[in-house]
Amino acid sequence: MIPQQWASPCGKQCTNKYAALTKLPWRVFCKKGCDSDGDTWEECLEDCNQLCYKDPVLKDQKWSAYIDRSPGSASYSEECFHACVSGCGYKFEVKPDEADKVSPNRPLKPEPEPVQKSKRKPVDHIFPPDVPDTSA
Numbered sequence: 001m002i003p004q005q006w007a008s009p010c011g012k013q014c015t016n017k018y019a020a021l022t023k024l025p026w027r028v029f030c031k032k033g034c035d036s037d038g039d040t041w042e043e044c045l046e047d048c049n050q051l052c053y054k055d056p057v058l059k060d061q062k063w064s065a066y067i068d069r070s071p072g073s074a075s076y077s078e079e080c081f082h083a084c085v086s087g088c089g090y091k092f093e094v095k096p097d098e099a100d101k102v103s104p105n106r107p108l109k110p111e112p113e114p115v116q117k118s119k120r121k122p123v124d125h126i127f128p129p130d131v132p133d134t135s136a
Helices: 009-017 021-034 041-052 062-067 074-091 096-100
Strands: none
Touching: 009 021, 009 074, 021 041, 021 074, 041 074, 074 096
């Protein structure tokens, strides 16, 4: 474990904001905002968009968006984005009120197309032919 005095100020702010045990995943995404490779606020926001809202992995196959590494459901992607933006805000010293107003520039992850289940046809019961009893 890294001693508290060695942690970055940005990371400390993420730890404070997402201190509750139930908020632990969002703390991770906040720290990813802190550690973004973006050199500007805008680049950091784009990193958050790419982290939390993925495109389909296979071209022209919407369902393939579900094999990416983003958080999952649309609400999780949105929470991921806002946590990451918080980290960007701490990194670039943007006021929390301004960071809270940022919206993703991507649509929510596509919902999978419903899988058509084939309806089973009723099966005629097939009875085995009469077999003579071999027990004697």
